[in-house]
Amino acid sequence: MYKMAFVFPGQGSQYVGMGQAWHSAYPIARELFEMANDALGFDLKKICFEGSTQILRKTEIAQPAILTVSLIAYRIILQEVEIVQPVLAGHSLGEISALCAAEAISFADAVKLVHARGKYMQEAVPEGRGSMYAVVGLSSEQVKEICREISLNIGTVVPSNYNASKQTVISGVKGAVEEAAISMKHAGAQVIPLKVSAPFHSPLMEPALAPFREFLDGLTLHPLQHPVVSNVTGDFYKSEQDIIPLLTDQLMNPVLWTACMNRMATLPVQAFIETGPRETLGPLLKERFPEAKVYATDSIHSTMQDCLDNLRGDSERNHLRSTGNLMDKCLSIAVCTKNHNSNADEYQRNVIGPYKMIQRMKEEITVSGKEPTLEQTEKVLHLLGTILKGKKLPVDELKLRLEQAINETGMPGLFQGLLMF
Template sequence: MGKIAFVFPGQGAQYVGMGKAFAEQSESAKAVFERAGKSLDLDMSALCFDSSEEALQKTENTQPSILTVSYAIYTAVKEKLGLEADAFAGLSLGEYTALVAAEAMNFEDAVRIVRKRGQYMQEEVPVGKGGMAALLGVERDDVLKVCEEASVFGICEPANFNCPKQVVVAGEIDAVKQAIEISKRYGAKKAVLLPVSAPFHTSMLLGAGEKLRQEMLKYSFKPAVHPVYSNVTGDRLDPETDVRENLVKQVFNSVLWEDCVASMVRDGITTFIEVGPGNALTKFIRKIDKDVQVYNVENPEDLEVLAEKLKTGGGNADV
């Protein structure tokens, strides 16, 4: 089977009911929801299982809920399969789940931090001033040219390099709208505004990053037990790297997800297991490298299929 990496989704993967089946069937997963609830003094199970889409879409709720669901499912997967990962990574918010799984962060601390992170990121830019857009079919170097041309109209920067020819740009709304039009000259097959109200992972969130830095001084961090790959560098975090500073930079720097996956493959990872709500990372990874095995687990049925696939050495599957 080779080396295994667990990867975790970021904001946007949330939906009402996520994680409920695991909490009902796994004591370890149920315990994670209880731990999150005590840490934040709220009913995390009710928020994830029985609230509304509107409640979950509030950034200060979205971030701790996705972290909780992803980590709860991870504990259930590890409990059933007994797998020890060779690497961890996560997309944006998902990097916090990766750091918790790699034992660099305490879970209770992490849910408190990401709730503040969500608040700081949302509050930094007034609603309506910033935006994000997905550009599909544009080469990476050309995205940089698109942003440069659009910057005449305001701030416009690459926010997420998800996979080949799928990049998200962000910044001031007028500049982002111009980027959509400009990208068509560079071969964009599709270019659309995303339903978010803040320009995440751009220089417009420098202030949010500074607030997060001050918040994280309240908490302690440890060197990761297993390798974690950084969104900021697109490579393995050096054991000497200040985890706090890496997470601060992540707020206002591009997410280099494509680079993270390529670096893990370079380092011998042959199997990726996406754990948490949705399967966006599974789709990205397959576009980045068609030779690796990729699975995703978001409900107990997926875990049963994964267990069987790993037992038989099966190839890629949408589990």
Template sequence: MRAFVFPGQGSQSVGMGQALAGASRAARDVFGEVDEALGQHLFKLMSEGPDEDLRLTANAQPAIMAHCIAVLRTLGIDLPSKAEYVAGHSLGEYSALAAAGTFGLAETAKLLRIRGDAMQAAVPVGVGAMAALLGVDIALAEQIAAACAEGEVCEVANDNDPTQVVLSGHAGAIARVVERAKEMGAKRAVSLPVSAPFHCSLMQPAADRMAEALAAAAMADPAVTLFANVTAAPTRDAATIRDQLVAQIIGRVRWRESVSAMANAGVTQFVEVGGKVLGPMIKKIAPDATTVSLVSMDDIEAFAKEL
């Protein structure tokens, strides 16, 4: 069994998709459709930068999605015949749903622009922060978060793999995490260069905004079963997915549990579309599974021969 998985924010880089667009009409069409939907030369920004503009949440989110779908359409497969499941890490869930036909491409781009703007606007710059804990499991990460909160928000944002958990919340609480985590048993704690505290309760204004946007969005049941971030469980119901995407804004990204559940359901191959960040996490969670990363034309052509 096979799952196609899609990376989240942080996987963007200047030059992304440029070589692919040069080699693939399908990729060029994707980038053109996203540009038109957003009324922006996003592909030019992806190709040429500057990096600080591409890293802005409102640009990075639709850019990463566009790159993923460009890779998938260049591969040119009927996804339901080649994959039992799809999943995505945070914003990657939108890429997964676009791949599975829940949203159209233009609709996905517009939703991600709203999502990026709303997440950035939810908390004033400097009020929130995030930190990655390395060498911890989820139980220890939760203990560290609770000990460092001291009346402020300090919550698990991403349960990435058995050795990496990301915390999110007020800047003061996250500073205490970075200061104290090692003495509490973590190997390291690293502040993340993010502009807002994603996936914690401080994001409630963004969740409210996405509830409005998703209520107005056209949605269909996915053609391939989705493993959702907030439940780490499968679903093929559009109404359920709508609610889960709202909850995802403030909820924990249960990536470790999602991969484990897919492996337990029989997935033996995970195909990362448009990035190389999820594969190493997956190998720590499901070491017996194989992983494939599709970014370049060479990657795509080699994988197509396997199918």
């Protein structure tokens, strides 16, 4: 089946003006901004559109802002393109965006959760006491060894994000992080200070654990409707029961993003889409999977329409590939389904005749070398419906068999009307 992987960015992807173009163009964006404002009790939309960079950089503001804009992008895509079996993952706070997209946490609860999370994380370490740097060019083992040495002699600094084979983020006490950055530069790395206000995913986050866990305990959690990958394990959540312990552990544990990417790719995935205000994860995906299709909504560069156009094209091509299998599936269902019609004339007209028509269509398409069209796909499904009715199947069984064939198209939403009889 056709799988699309959605990835949701973490803190640092925010900027003043994010989501404004979508707010103007899509009613769903206006609806979610209003829901976020109501949930938070302040005007998040105004901060996103008109606030200062300094305000938007505050953890307790940045996190609900990014989640809101990310969910807007996700909902726009679902509204505009037929997506089958989405797979979800997020980087740090993006994991909560992914859980919201999977319907395990309501949007209003998710906005309040990340606002509280940001507040607890910021309060854990006063602003200016901690910092984070991206380290490019060293292996994770080299980064771990330098962090270990600096931690023994100066203060806490640890790897906090394993983003790529040679890109790791470090986090900890400001002086120790800066000293580690100097050592890593000497070892040949490029080091980049991150625009965050606290040392996330480090032992310094321990004071945030208890209040965050208490907040999580007060939420109503729901079964996951789509698979979500955990930053802590690099594997899929087994159920909504994993949410509280894994999100709590995530505060102090490193983000295993490389493992998350690898796990998504095992499904397999036909394309990755980064749904967020600014592309940050796309380059990591392109580096890890150079042959994969990677799209971003990235509202800075107004790429939402390009993303939608690409996804529609992919969806159509996937449909065409699936339709060849569909014909075999329809013929198989027609043969294997028990007949309940003893009238020979009706059986010849409504079963044998349509079966031969499907066979001829398959032969013609094979000879032509062309892909089946949507019209041909619909005709095949209609013919199967005629065969099943001709065999006088009970309605429930008829619907089940036809639904099996419709699912084979990879675009079941286009053909659900065939089940209305």
